Amino acid sequence: MRALISVSDKTGIVELAKELVSLGVELISTGGTYRKLQEEGVPAIEISDLTGFPECLDGRVKTLHPAVHAGLLAMRSNPDHMKQLADLGIDTIDLVFVNLYPFKATILKDGVTRAEAVENIDIGGPTMLRAAAKNYQDVAVVIDPADYPQVLSELKENQEVSLDTKFYLMQKVFMHTANYDAMIADYLKKQRGDDSLPDTLTMTFEKVQDMRYGENPHQKAAFYREVGKKVGSIADADQLNGKELSFNNINDTNGALELLKEFTEPTVVACKHGNPCGVGSADTIMEAWTKAYEADKVSIFGGIVVVNREVTAELAAEMKKIFLEVIVAPSYTEEALEILCSKKNVRVLKLKDIEVPQDPGAYDLKKVNGGLIVQTIDSKLLPEEDLKVVTDQAPTAEQMEDLLFAWKMVKFVKSNGIALAKNKQSVGIGPGQVNRVWATRQAIEHAAELISADATKGAVLASDAFFPFDDCVEAAHEAGITAIIQPGGSVRDEDSIRKCNEYGIAMVFTGMRHFKH
Secondary structure, three states: EEEEEEEEOOOOOOHHHHHHHHOOEEEEEHHHHHHHHHHHHOEEEEEHHOOOOOOOOOEEOOOOOOOHHHHHHHHOHHHHHHHHHHHHOOOOEEEEEEEOHHHHHHOOOOOHHHHHHHHOOOHHHHHHHHHHHHOOOOEEOOOOOOHHHHHHHHHEEEEEEEOOHHHHHHHHHHHHHHHHHHHHHHHHHOOOOOOOOOOOOOOOOOEEEOOOOOOOOOOOOOOEEOOOOOOOOOHHHHEEEOOOOOOHHHHHHHHHHHOOOOOOOEEEEEEEEEEEEEEOOOOOOOHHHHHHHHHHHOOOOOOEEEEOOEEHHHHHHHHOOOOOEEEOOOOOOOOHHHOOOOOOOEEEEOOOOOOOOOOOOOOEEEEEEEEEEEEEEEOOOOHHHHEEEEOOOOOOOOHHHHHHHHHHHOOOOOOEEEEOOOOOOEEEEEEOOOHHHHHHHHHHHHHHHHHHOOOOOOOEEEOOOOOOOOOOHHHHHOOOOOEEEOOOOOHHHHHHHHHHHHHHEEEEOOOOHHHOO
C-alpha cells in the first residue's frame, strides 16, 4: 500500500506519517512536506524520484505526471487498467493526504498583492484530489486533518479504508475544491471591479455553527459566514454572554444593525421579527434608549436592541429591567457587562465596527422554489439633490430632520410600510400590510395605544412607496400629522398633493422607493 502526502497545513502530519509507516505503508511526498518528514526521521520517497522528473518552475510542476495520476486513476477491478500500469512500470497509489495552498489566508492578509494571491492558487493539489476522489472505490483521499484518526483506525482494524468512508471523503473533496475555486473566482471578479450579475453564480460560505433548529423547531438550520473580512456584520461580533444565537436571533439582529448603520448620532434600535419597533436618536445614548423604549414598551419585550455607543452601567441597569433576547454594542464598561451578564440567558454581543456600512456591491439573496433571485443590497437612502417639496407648505427645519429620521426607519420596515416620527423618536410603525392605508392606520393606532392619544399630533410620516390614493393623507390629517415624505410617482399624485394643500400638510417627494418584502 502506498500513500502520497503533500500538505500546506501540516497539523498532525508527522504523527500520521509515523503511524502509516508502522502499518507498512510506503510514503511518497513533495516539497516542504518531504523535508518535514526527513527532519523527523520518517522514511519517504521524494516525488521526483517517483516520476523521474525534477520539480521545476519554483515547484509549480511536480505532481502533474502520469506516474502520479495513472497510479491514482487506475481502476483495480479493470484488468486493462492494471495491465497498462504493469506495462508502464507504474504502481498504484492507495491513500492521498493533500490540502491546498492557503489561498484564503493569503487574500485575507493586509496589503496582499494580486501577484501574491495568484501565486497561491494551487494547481497540482486540486488535480490530485479530483483524480483520487473520482477513483474513490480504490483510493482514500483525505483533505482534513480531522479525518486522520478515522482513516488510521480503519487501517489498523481492517487493513483498508471502508467504501462508505471513502465515499464520504470523496464528497468532502468535491465540496472543498468547489469552495476553493469559488473563492478564487470571487476574488478575481472583485479585482476587476466587475459589478455585473454573472451568467452563472457560484458562492461560498463557511459554517460558523449548527443551530438547534431554524425559524421553527421542525426545520434544520446552520449559520454560515462569507469568506473575507466582514467587519461591522453580525458574523464579526464577539458573544460575551448568553445562549447560542438562534436562526431568528441572527436574522432579527441583522435587520436591526442594517437600520442602525443609517445613523451617526447616538441611536438605539429595538427590533422584533425583523421590523423596528422602537427607534430613538439623541445627544446621549441614554436619552436615545429612553426614546426607543418608550416608543413601544410592549413589543421590545423579548426583542433585539442594538446601540451605536458604549453601554454604560446606567444604560445596562435599564436594559436589565426587561427581557431582551440580544444586545449589541461597540463596547461596554466593566460595570455594564457585570450587570448584563448577571442574566445568564441574555445574549450580549460586542461589535466594535458597528458603524461600518455593508459593501454596496454585496448581494441580497432570496431562495425561491426552483431558483434564486439576486439583487445588490439597498445601500442608498435617497438622492438628496432630487428631494422635491411638492406642496404649498414647505417643511420646517425641525420637520425636515424628523422626515429624514422617519425615512431611515421606513427603509427597513416590511412593505407596505409606514413610519411615524416626532423629535427623532419613532411614534408608530405599520409594517407588512397588503395595502398602504391599512399600514397608515395601523401606525396611527399603535401610536395612540402604546404612547398616548395625542402622540401623532405634530408628527411626520414616511411611506416606503407612493400613495396610490389620497386616503393616506386623509388618515394622516385626522391624526394631526404635519409633514409627509414619500417617493412619489403615482398617476394620482396630484390627488395627494391637493389634499395636503387643503390641510396645510407639507409633503416631500424623494424619487426613490424602499420596498422590503
